[in-house]
Amino acid sequence: MRRALTAVLGAGALLLAMLVTVALPASAAPGTLKEAAAATGRVFGAAAAQAHMGESAYVSTLDREFNQLTPENEMKWDTTEPSRNSFNFGPADQLVSHAQAQGMKIRGHTLVWHQQLPGWAGGISSRDDLLSAMRNHIAKEAGHFAGKVAYWDVVNEAFQDGGSGARRDSVFQRVIGDGYIEEAFRAARAADPTAKLCYNDYNIDGQNAKSNAVYTMVKDFKARGVPIDCVGLQAHLTLGNVPADMQANMQRFAALGVDVHITELDIRMSTPADASKLATQANDYKKVVSACLAVSRCTVITVWGITDKYSWIPDVFPGEGAALLFDNNYAKKPAYDASLQALGGQDPGDPGDPGDPGTVTCTYTRTAQWNTGFNGQVTITAGATAIGSWTVVMTMGSGQQITTLWNGNATTTGNVVTVRPVAWNGNLAPGASASFGFSVNASNGNLADPAISCGSP
Numbered sequence: 001m002r003r004a005l006t007a008v009l010g011a012g013a014l015l016l017a018m019l020v021t022v023a024l025p026a027s028a029a030p031g032t033l034k035e036a037a038a039a040t041g042r043v044f045g046a047a048a049a050q051a052h053m054g055e056s057a058y059v060s061t062l063d064r065e066f067n068q069l070t071p072e073n074e075m076k077w078d079t080t081e082p083s084r085n086s087f088n089f090g091p092a093d094q095l096v097s098h099a100q101a102q103g104m105k106i107r108g109h110t111l112v113w114h115q116q117l118p119g120w121a122g123g124i125s126s127r128d129d130l131l132s133a134m135r136n137h138i139a140k141e142a143g144h145f146a147g148k149v150a151y152w153d154v155v156n157e158a159f160q161d162g163g164s165g166a167r168r169d170s171v172f173q174r175v176i177g178d179g180y181i182e183e184a185f186r187a188a189r190a191a192d193p194t195a196k197l198c199y200n201d202y203n204i205d206g207q208n209a210k211s212n213a214v215y216t217m218v219k220d221f222k223a224r225g226v227p228i229d230c231v232g233l234q235a236h237l238t239l240g241n242v243p244a245d246m247q248a249n250m251q252r253f254a255a256l257g258v259d260v261h262i263t264e265l266d267i268r269m270s271t272p273a274d275a276s277k278l279a280t281q282a283n284d285y286k287k288v289v290s291a292c293l294a295v296s297r298c299t300v301i302t303v304w305g306i307t308d309k310y311s312w313i314p315d316v317f318p319g320e321g322a323a324l325l326f327d328n329n330y331a332k333k334p335a336y337d338a339s340l341q342a343l344g345g346q347d348p349g350d351p352g353d354p355g356d357p358g359t360v361t362c363t364y365t366r367t368a369q370w371n372t373g374f375n376g377q378v379t380i381t382a383g384a385t386a387i388g389s390w391t392v393v394m395t396m397g398s399g400q401q402i403t404t405l406w407n408g409n410a411t412t413t414g415n416v417v418t419v420r421p422v423a424w425n426g427n428l429a430p431g432a433s434a435s436f437g438f439s440v441n442a443s444n445g446n447l448a449d450p451a452i453s454c455g456s457p
């Protein structure tokens, strides 16, 4: 077993870390994302595109790792109803058949959205006409897939970005008015009484004006009996910026009586990727997965694509990408290992996998403390295989700064500090250890221990 990425929180956790390592032999833990998620009562999905289903590595990765499939574009209005009342479910049907044959759940995406909307629908200017077209679209599409789709993103991205908390100025909002969203949910329930009906949006992952507006809408829907079952947090995130209050945000939606789904997760970086960015990304994925696991009504985690080879990001954000769990060659990235381990899984390991962090465990000890700071020490221990290098990623608490660090080389991005060996302590024989130490200044008195993860290289 070459793989271990151990996160250790808090001083005095050495014994706990040893117990966890001993108590969970890797061979006993689930070895894929879908198995590990299933063991927690959740599904782990991916968006997939019919255009790539002829590529064997694409399909084998999808089938091996994921138990929920979201058609990336094939269920959108411009594909399914390109001219009025003339329907084309062919590409989506193919993906649905594949998913069913593999025992995957299907997420329908999406019934009402201002993008990928055919010109004929976008051009309707009469309220009754657009309402009737929207109801017909939902009746036919959700009706066609009834019994096959587990979750529908009924309405997508209906709120403006930024601080206004206002509705987006779409044709639906302009022509039908505020009521269009609940009309869409009622039509979806009528067409498919068994699918869970979700509202889905981006930049509502943490608590902010936009998520507050969605929260107010969901609360109102629940109070008035408008059929809504779930909220989708898309989670198109940027490196090092997982909202600190993501778990609290999910919890407040759950408290309204709806499930919470992470529907389009990806964490983009400036390209090309390097080891430091990939380590930060791994830590970010771990935070998202852990936040979901902490909320019992967070039942779905779906990534927006399978491989960095195919992603919407470089088209929309030139110079950015590498946001997913598998690289361009379908090799597992550190973010894969971090996600799997956060779910309680353990990769059985495959030689040559560049995402393999090697067999490394790390422990953290607080060695001194005072009113406005503390000293810490991290010890990295090789497993059964010798290693030539190691990486430790520490996420510091608010107001904390590392003033000195010894026996390691640190680079800092925001509150994330990545530490690598100095010249003499990177090579570790099997079972051998190296340590580095550091001093933290926290003038605000925040003496919380950093979150720490480690790997090799």
Ligand code: G3I
Pocket: 072, 073, 115, 116, 156, 202, 234, 264, 312
């Ligand atoms: O299929 C045509 C192809 O025939 C043509 O040659 C090519 C030329 O550009 O375009 C192809 O269509 C593209 C389509 O993806 C399929 O690849 C569109 O141009 C392109 O705009 C479209 O992008 C999709 C985007 O939604 C549209 O807004 C992305 O694949 C898809 O990942 C993205 O997904 C959205 C979610 O639905 C909602 N949340 C945000 C997320 C990311 O933007």
